[in-house]
Amino acid sequence: MAEPWPEALVEPEGGWDAIVVGAGPAGLAAATLLAQHGARALVLDEQPEPGGQIYRGIERARQRPEAGLLGKDYFHGAALVQAFRESGAAYLPETGVWNMTRGVRLHASRMGESRELRARALILAVGAIERPVPLPGWTLPGVMTAGAVQILLKSAMLRADMPLVIAGSGPLLYLLARQCYAAGAPITGLLDTSSRENLWHALKHLPRALRGKGPSYLMKGIGMMLGLRRAGIPVFRAVSNIELRGHDRVEAVGFDAGGKRHLLPAGIVALHEGVIPHQNAARLIGCDQVWDRLQHVFRPVTDEWRLTSIPGVFMAGDAAGIVGARGAEHQGRIAALGVLRDLGRLEVAQAEQLAGKERRELLGHAAVRPFLDRLYPPSRQVLRPADAATACRCEEVTVGAVRELAGRGYGANQIKAELRCGMGPCQGRLCGPTVTAIISAARGAAPEAADYYSIRPPLKPLAMSELASLPAGRD
Amino acid sequence: MFARLEAGPGDEHDEAITLTVDGVPVAARHGDTVAAVLFASGRLAVRMSAVSGSPRAPYCMMGVCFECLVTIDGRAGVQACMTAAASGMDVRTAQGGGHGRALA
Numbered sequence: 001m002a003e004p005w006p007e008a009l010v011e012p013e014g015g016w017d018a019i020v021v022g023a024g025p026a027g028l029a030a031a032t033l034l035a036q037h038g039a040r041a042l043v044l045d046e047q048p049e050p051g052g053q054i055y056r057g058i059e060r061a062r063q064r065p066e067a068g069l070l071g072k073d074y075f076h077g078a079a080l081v082q083a084f085r086e087s088g089a090a091y092l093p094e095t096g097v098w099n100m101t102r103g104v105r106l107h108a109s110r111m112g113e114s115r116e117l118r119a120r121a122l123i124l125a126v127g128a129i130e131r132p133v134p135l136p137g138w139t140l141p142g143v144m145t146a147g148a149v150q151i152l153l154k155s156a157m158l159r160a161d162m163p164l165v166i167a168g169s170g171p172l173l174y175l176l177a178r179q180c181y182a183a184g185a186p187i188t189g190l191l192d193t194s195s196r197e198n199l200w201h202a203l204k205h206l207p208r209a210l211r212g213k214g215p216s217y218l219m220k221g222i223g224m225m226l227g228l229r230r231a232g233i234p235v236f237r238a239v240s241n242i243e244l245r246g247h248d249r250v251e252a253v254g255f256d257a258g259g260k261r262h263l264l265p266a267g268i269v270a271l272h273e274g275v276i277p278h279q280n281a282a283r284l285i286g287c288d289q290v291w292d293r294l295q296h297v298f299r300p301v302t303d304e305w306r307l308t309s310i311p312g313v314f315m316a317g318d319a320a321g322i323v324g325a326r327g328a329e330h331q332g333r334i335a336a337l338g339v340l341r342d343l344g345r346l347e348v349a350q351a352e353q354l355a356g357k358e359r360r361e362l363l364g365h366a367a368v369r370p371f372l373d374r375l376y377p378p379s380r381q382v383l384r385p386a387d388a389a390t391a392c393r394c395e396e397v398t399v400g401a402v403r404e405l406a407g408r409g410y411g412a413n414q415i416k417a418e419l420r421c422g423m424g425p426c427q428g429r430l431c432g433p434t435v436t437a438i439i440s441a442a443r444g445a446a447p448e449a450a451d452y453y454s455i456r457p458p459l460k461p462l463a464m465s466e467l468a469s470l471p472a473g474r475d
Numbered sequence: 476m477f478a479r480l481e482a483g484p485g486d487e488h489d490e491a492i493t494l495t496v497d498g499v500p501v502a503a504r505h506g507d508t509v510a511a512v513l514f515a516s517g518r519l520a521v522r523m524s525a526v527s528g529s530p531r532a533p534y535c536m537m538g539v540c541f542e543c544l545v546t547i548d549g550r551a552g553v554q555a556c557m558t559a560a561a562s563g564m565d566v567r568t569a570q571g572g573g574h575g576r577a578l579a
Binding site (some may be wrong): 046047048049053057060064065066094096112138141142143144145148151152153155156157159161162177183186192243248249267268278304371394395397408424425429430461463473 | 476477479480484504506507508511519520526529530531532534536540541542544550552556558559561
């Protein structure tokens with residue numbers, strides 16, 4: 001096996017100008033541009049292959065003609081990854097960053113060994129996670145995120161071959177349904193949780209959505225809906241009260257639709273209620289956060305160069321607010337231009353001019369977002385989950401237990417201390433948003449920045465032996 | 476559970492990797508993660524939850540949920556979804572004596 005930490009990558013001559021965390025569209029675009037301008041850039045990524053979740057397995061896709069069913073948008077990633085490979089940027093896959101401090105210093109783990117790395121600038125491009133969907137029974141084996149089912153398709157050409165139920169709302173849900181249908185998966189139902197009123201709220205944002213690249217996004221959406229109808233997939237609309245049933249694995253999905261209760265057999269259930277920024281890294285380093293009312297999430301504050309409230313720390317892509325894969329690329333380049341300007345590798349005027357072009361492109365991709373955000377807000381079952389549902393999967397804490405403490409005025413960290421929710425290996429990634437929603441509902445107010453767990457290192461569980469083997473710190 | 480798509484004409488995939496899962500040899504493709512191999516070999520639950528001991532299976536496939544923790548080559552609490560499958564790897568789920576708990 002290869003050396004986990006080649007010395008030239010831990011302490012390169014002259015030091016790293018920038019470390020980019022994440023090899024999705026934002027990180028790849030940022031690193032490529034940095035390297036093209038002669039900056040020493042290192043990309044650290046948890047995945048074995050570049051591309052992020054959106055372009056999983058893209059470098060192998062050419063050898064797989066059957067991957068064509070993933071659609072044209074997926075193959076856009078091939079050129080992005082190729083440009084990155086040719087740029088000269090350094091790259092360490094299967095590397096997990098577990099600590100970050102101002103300066104910029106970070107600690108990362110690779111093949112069971114950790115090292116401290118330093119850079120003049122940091123670009124966090126850690127992407128999105130799927131919004132947790134705390135339904136009764138969501139911990140049963142066979143219940144997965146829609147993204148997980150799609151990742152199995154992209155990275156391993158695996159399709160569900162048991163009754164597949166797809167439930168929730170949002171563009172990814174319909175895209176997944178279409179891809180699974182094309183792959184021959186037996187879809188027994190598409191349960192759409194979006195309510196009819198959403199459309200009315202969304203309509204006033206339609207004019208803006210018709211600007212820029214908006215129409216192409218809308219046409220794709222309409223095409224997907226029509227395709228599903230033609231395929232004869234049973235679609236249930238305005239679905240509520242979803243319950244996942246089974247003993248050692250999911251066997252059926254119960255739900256309300258059209259004024260009555262339904263029960264569908266299921267072997268695999270894909271859940272999706274939109275994507276949210278993966279916020280732990282930004283919180284760990286201490287970036288200021290704001291509550292985004294439209295996307296029902298916290299996001300870090302960034303300026304027009306993608307700089308956060310922490311000097312030298314930039315953010316690009318979905319990790320700083322959902323912009324989608326194409327928007328993420330432009331944000332990645334804007335962040336890179338900000339770094340190049342700060343390093344003195346680009347004249348201010350030149351950086352401004354190049355960034356202006358990226359910002360215009362970004363606006364084109366962002367035009368459709370306010371419409372989509374209103375059309376597909378998180379469902380009531382996510383914002384006001386059932387008492388019996390599990391909030392924290394790791395420590396097995398129910399929504400009811402969290403709600404009781406929230407009703408007594410407890411904040412997120414007090415609830416964590418009392419119930420242990422958020423203390424398991426996932427470090428609150430899958431219960432934090434639920435706890436925030438419960439507190440918000442209990443107070444009848446929008447969440448404050450404080451209504452989230454304090455995130456401390458390590459960002460990922462680490463064996464004590466690995467911590468002990470960390471080479472002595474440098475100053 | 477999950478099945479591979481039929482290969483298209485010119486598909487260069489071959490099941491060139493062999494690893495063992497709970498002591499049983501399993502074929503895998505280049506580029507598979509360990510979690511994908513577990514699904515492809517008909518497995519679903521890989522570990523027991525920490526408090527109630529109920530079965531859990533990979534949920535997010537992208538390193539977020541930590542539901543896919545297994546023991547790989549003696550190292551406990553490894554995320555199967557973030558690990559590339561390699562020849563000769565010894566993967567243990569809870570059924571095979573593996574530890575699905577992270578050693579924090």
